Each structure stands twice: as C-alpha cells, then as structure tokens.
Amino acid sequence: MRAEKRAWWKEAVVYQIYPRSFADSNGDGIGDLPGITAHLDYLKDLGVDVIWCSPIFASPNRDNGYDISDYYAIMTEFGTMADFDEMLHAIHARGMKLVMDLVVNHTSDRHTWFLESRKGKDSPYRDYYIWRDGKNGGPPNNWGSVFSGSAWEKDEASGQYYLHLYAKEQPDLNWASPRLREDLFRMMRFWSEKGIDGWRMDAIGKIGKENFDDGPIVPGALFGSFEPACHHTETTHRYLRLMRENALAGYDLMTVGEADGTVEQLLRYADAEDGELDMMFSFEHNDGLNDGGELGKWSDHGAPLTDVRRILNKWQTGLQGKAWATVYLGNHDQPRQVSRYGNDSELFRTRSAKMLATMIHMMRGTPYIYQGEELGMTNAYYTQLEQYRDVEVYNAWEQWVASGLVDGQDMLRYFARLARDNARTPMQWNREENAGFTTGTPWLPVNPNYLFINAADQVQDPDSVYSYYKQLIHLRHTCPVVVYGTFIPLLEDDPCVYAFAREMGDQRLTVLLNWTDRKVRCKTVSEGSGQVLISNYPTHQTGLLQPYEAIVYLSAAQPG
Ligand code: NOJ
Numbered sequence: 179m180r181a182e183k184r185a186w187w188k189e190a191v192v193y194q195i196y197p198r199s200f201a202d203s204n205g206d207g208i209g210d211l212p213g214i215t216a217h218l219d220y221l222k223d224l225g226v227d228v229i230w231c232s233p234i235f236a237s238p239n240r241d242n243g244y245d246i247s248d249y250y251a252i253m254t255e256f257g258t259m260a261d262f263d264e265m266l267h268a269i270h271a272r273g274m275k276l277v278m279d280l281v282v283n284h285t286s287d288r289h290t291w292f293l294e295s296r297k298g299k300d301s302p303y304r305d306y307y308i309w310r311d312g313k314n315g316g317p318p319n320n321w322g323s324v325f326s327g328s329a330w331e332k333d334e335a336s337g338q339y340y341l342h343l344y345a346k347e348q349p350d351l352n353w354a355s356p357r358l359r360e361d362l363f364r365m366m367r368f369w370s371e372k373g374i375d376g377w378r379m380d381a382i383g384k385i386g387k388e389n390f391d392d393g394p395i396v397p398g399a400l401f402g403s404f405e406p407a408c409h410h411t412e413t414t415h416r417y418l419r420l421m422r423e424n425a426l427a428g429y430d431l432m433t434v435g436e437a438d439g440t441v442e443q444l445l446r447y448a449d450a451e452d453g454e455l456d457m458m459f460s461f462e463h464n465d466g467l468n469d470g471g472e473l474g475k476w477s478d479h480g481a482p483l484t485d486v487r488r489i490l491n492k493w494q495t496g497l498q499g500k501a502w503a504t505v506y507l508g509n510h511d512q513p514r515q516v517s518r519y520g521n522d523s524e525l526f527r528t529r530s531a532k533m534l535a536t537m538i539h540m541m542r543g544t545p546y547i548y549q550g551e552e553l554g555m556t557n558a559y560y561t562q563l564e565q566y567r568d569v570e571v572y573n574a575w576e577q578w579v580a581s582g583l584v585d586g587q588d589m590l591r592y593f594a595r596l597a598r599d600n601a602r603t604p605m606q607w608n609r610e611e612n613a614g615f616t617t618g619t620p621w622l623p624v625n626p627n628y629l630f631i632n633a634a635d636q637v638q639d640p641d642s643v644y645s646y647y648k649q650l651i652h653l654r655h656t657c658p659v660v661v662y663g664t665f666i667p668l669l670e671d672d673p674c675v676y677a678f679a680r681e682m683g684d685q686r687l688t689v690l691l692n693w694t695d696r697k698v699r700c701k702t703v704s705e706g707s708g709q710v711l712i713s714n715y716p717t718h719q720t721g722l723l724q725p726y727e728a729i730v731y732l733s734a735a736q737p738g
C-alpha cells in the first residue's frame with residue numbers, strides 16, 4: 179500500500195463546538211463567542227488541534243444558524259465581529275486552528291438575496307433561488323423535504339414555488355447562477371483573509387440540482403425522493419471544482435464535506451488524487467442504521483455491533499489508500515454517542531464512553547469530538563414535546579402525529595432516542611446552577627445529570643472520561659502509527675468484540691473492544707500481545723475482556 183502523504187489535518191483532532199450550547203458569557207441563556215474564548219484553555223489542555231464551530235453568522239435561528247441571513251455578520255446573540263476577531267486570535271495564540279461552517283446549499287428566507295428574489299419574476303435576484311411553476315394545482319414535483327412535508331413552498335405573490343430541501347425558511351440557492359457563485363466565493367475569500375483555517379461544508383452534496391423530475395417513493399411514504407436529481411450529481415462536482423479554483427486555492431485550508439452517500443459517492447469528493455475536498459463525513463453508521471422506512475429517520479432501531487462493525491469496516495477499508503477519512507459518532511445532528519452506541523447507565527457509562535472513544539481515536543482518519551462527548555454526556559430523554567426546540571422534531575410531529583398517522587407516545591419514544599436536541603443540551607461545566615453554562619435561563623434545559631457529569635470534576639480526576647480522551651489525543655500526537663497506520667479488520671464474526679489492527683513499518687496496534695456489559699472470551703487477549711498502550715481497565719485477564727473493556731496493544735508488526 180502507498181505510504182500516506184502527511185498533512186496537518188490528518189494529524190489533528192477536531193473538536194466541534196455548538197456555540198449556542200457551549201458557554202454563555204452574558205446571561206441571556208444562549209452560548210456566545212466570548213464564552214468560547216473563555217474556555218479555550220480547557221480545549222488546549224484536552225489536546226485539541228482544530229475547533230470546528232457550527233454556524234456563527236447572522237441568523238433568525240429557525241434551524242439554529244443553519245439558516246444564514248448575512249454571511250458577513252455575526253449572529254447578534256453570539257456577539258460581534260470584534261468578539262470573533264478576539265476569539266480567532268486567542269485560538270491561534272494557543273496553537274489551535276478554527277474551521278467554520280459553510281452553509282451554502284441554502285440561506286435563511288430573511289437573507290436580502292431571498293427578500294429581493296421573492297419580489298417577483300423580474301427581480302435581479304430571482305435566479306439566486308430555485309423558482310418553478312406548480313403542476314396540476316400542486317407543487318412542481320413530488321419531492322419531500324429532509325425536515326418532513328413538501329420540498330416546495332408556494333409564494334402567493336408570484337404564484338410560483340421555491341425549493342427548500344430543508345425547512346421552508348431555508349430556501350435552496352441556485353448554484354447555476356454565475357453571479358450567485360461569485361458572491362459565495364467572495365464571501366469565502368473574505369473569511370479566509372481574516373485567517374480562518376478551514377471549512378466544514380454543510381449539505382454540500384446537494385448544491386448541483388440536475389433536473390426536477392418526480393422522485394422515487396418508498397412504499398408508504400408521503401413524498402418522493404429528491405436524491406437522484408439533487409444529490410452527488412456531476413454538476414455538484416463541477417461547482418466544487420470551481421470553488422476549489424476560486425475560493426480555496428491560495429489558502430492553507432482544511433475542508434470537510436457533509437453529505438450522506440455510499441463509499442463510491444463520497445470517494446469522488448475526497449479522492450486523494452483528484453478530489454475537491456480533504457475528507458467527508460459519512461452517515462451510514464448513524465442515519466443509515468435508523469432506516470425508519472416510511473417514517474424516515476424515526477424508529478426504534480438500535481445500533482448493534484454487527485451492523486456498526488460491518489459499516490465502519492467497509493468505510494475504513496474502502497477509503498484506505500484512496501481518500502482520507504473522518505471518524506466520529508456524535509455531532510449536533512445525532513443523539514449522544516454513549517446513549518446510542520454505548521450504555522449510559524450509572525454502572526457502565528464511563529467504561530463504555532471510553533470504549534467508544536478508543537474505537538474512534540484508533541481508527542484511520544481524523545477524529546471529531548463533539549462537545550461534551552469528552553465528559554460522556556448523555557441523551558436528555560425528554561418526555562414531552564414542549565421540551566424540544568428543534569424544527570425537525572416539530573415538523574415530524576406535524577407530518578406524522580398531528581395528522582393521525584403515528585401514535586404520539588411512539589413518536590416521543592423515537593425522539594428520546596434520536597432527536598438532535600439530545601446533543602444540544604448545554605455543556606456541563608460544573609455543579610453550579612445550570613451546570614455553569616449560564617447565569618440566566620438556558621435556551622434548552624440543562625440535563626440534570628450535570629451534578630455528576632461535569633468538566634470541573636473530570637478535569638481533576640485521572641480516571642475520568644475527560645482524562646482518558648486526553649491520553650488518546652496524546653497518543654495520536656506522539657505515535658505515528660495511530661495516524662498513518664494501515665487499518666486491518668480482525669475477528670469480523672465475533673458477536674461481542676470489535677477488533678482491528680493498525681500497521682506501519684515495524685509497528686502494530688491491536689485494538690480490542692468489548693461492546694457488551696458482560697465478560698467475554700477473546701483469545702487475542704494475552705500476555706504475549708505486546709505492550710498495553712492504553713486501556714479503560716487497570717488490570718487485564720488473559721483470554722477475557724471485562725464489560726466494555728477497551729485495550730490497545732503495541733507490538734512488532736508481523737512479517738509479510
Ligand atoms: C446539516 C446540519 O448539520 C444540520 O444541523 C442542518 O439542519 C442541515 N444540514 C441543514 O443545514
């Protein structure tokens with residue numbers, strides 16, 4: 179296998195901040211930029227190299243900043259441009275980097291471009307968005323939006339419909355317009371000139387719409403799929419090449435795309451020879467497991483080891499030698515990883531959080547930590563609709579429950595497992611009121627378990643999840659095989675143990691992870707396996723793995 183080309187973003191650990199929920203400096207209940215700046219030493223101590231901030235641009239917050247109304251202004255609740263400059267300076271002063279969220283598949287419906295565009299068919303901004311005439315008294319086609327309901331909204335004034343693949347307050351931009359593209363590229367250069375270090379590109383696979391034909395319908399679903407016409411099209415790749423030439427070239431930026439797809443589809447974007455981006459987030463191990471059929475993502479499906487392993491191994495081996503990978507389980511769109519893939523009971527939360535962390539940090543690719551994951555933060559487990567804030571939840575309720583198609587209790591159960599607000603509860607800093615997140619009323623209730631899951635306690639405790647993450651990150655910084663080693667799947671049929679190896683030169687890492695709450699036999703665990711590099715247990719038993727045990731051996735690579 180060809181040796182990996184070195185790059186700073188391959189050797190880095192990325193930490194995702196969801197600014198709204200990270201730290202509030204002014205008591206309005208909403209996290210902000212000075213709040214982030216005040217906690218940079220915490221991230222530095224953890225060992226973080228790169229901070230990815232979810233969107234911080236002006237926004238009416240229909241989708242918490244993923245609906246931007248001005249790409250050149252900071253969201254009022256988050257602070258000012260001076261606060262941004264100070265934050266960026268403070269990040270760089272600590273030797274860390276900043277990646278911003280690029281949301282350019284759509285804007286807010288309050289963006290001036292859209293306000294102008296909807297003024298009428300003759301507006302000079304009309305073609306900044308996607309307007310079509312209706313068909314047979316209804317929308318132009320059968321597409322459903324990601325957030326439930328039709329993907330088209332009628333504008334009574336002109337009688338035409340505009341496309342929104344997400345909420346109706348998030349109209350899709352028309353990348354076919356050269357003027358729009360130049361406006362977006364100018365905006366990207368503006369932020370690069372300010373000194374940012376990269377972009378996480380939201381919904382980037384959807385920017386190139388190729389046709390507006392009706393899409394296939396899953397049996398029982400209410401709407402057709404926009405996928406074939408709007409996702410991973412040749413047109414998207416053409417726009418991204420234009421972006422590379424006009425907005426990325428000349429800057430040392432890390433780029434990571436967000437687009438659900440197959441290995442082959444995502445390889446096109448991140449191909450080491452000719453890809454447009456450095457790496458892609460794949461979704462198959464999270465959204466791919468839900469498979470709610472007609473209910474979209476909403477279901478009771480769990481995340482069994484056999485499925486997770488099959489999917490992760492497929493991605494690890496499929497990208498190897500061809501494209502760099504991202505490795506993550508949690509983000510602001512997913513429930514908390516320890517609740518979903520691990521075990522968040524009092525007895526096993528810490529062990530299983532460390533086990534999952536070992537898996538992520540020992541795989542091939544850049545690891546992404548989502549805020550609070552390094553503390554083992556858990557799902558919120560809300561029981562009532564009113565406790566949620568997320569537009570996705572309310573749209574789903576409207577489509578399925580309000581219309582009488584699904585029982586409310588069932589839907590609440592799906593939400594408690596999978597809703598995005600589970601990961602958006604405020605960061606748990608300490609045992610003070612509101613977990614030290616705010617002196618005001620938090621925009622989303624704090625998880626009451628902050629009394630025993632919080633940063634202040636864990637930073638002091640050498641056995642905490644936080645301290646374990648610190649060790650894992652340190653290994654990445656000091657052990658090149660962790661970054662560049664070849665991934666080799668092991669024990670692929672074992673019902674309880676996830677095992678793999680990494681090899682580089684004369685070194686081999688063997689990673690063994692017990693995904694169960696029982697002791698299990700694992701013949702690979704033995705005295706002769708090499709030196710224990712890291713483990714979530716202080717002692718080990720030959721031939722056995724303890725509940726949720728993770729152990730990594732370093733040994734000489736086997737010849738051949
Ligand atoms: C993906 C983002 O991560 C999610 O939070 C957002 O709702 C959609 N894209 C739309 O921007």
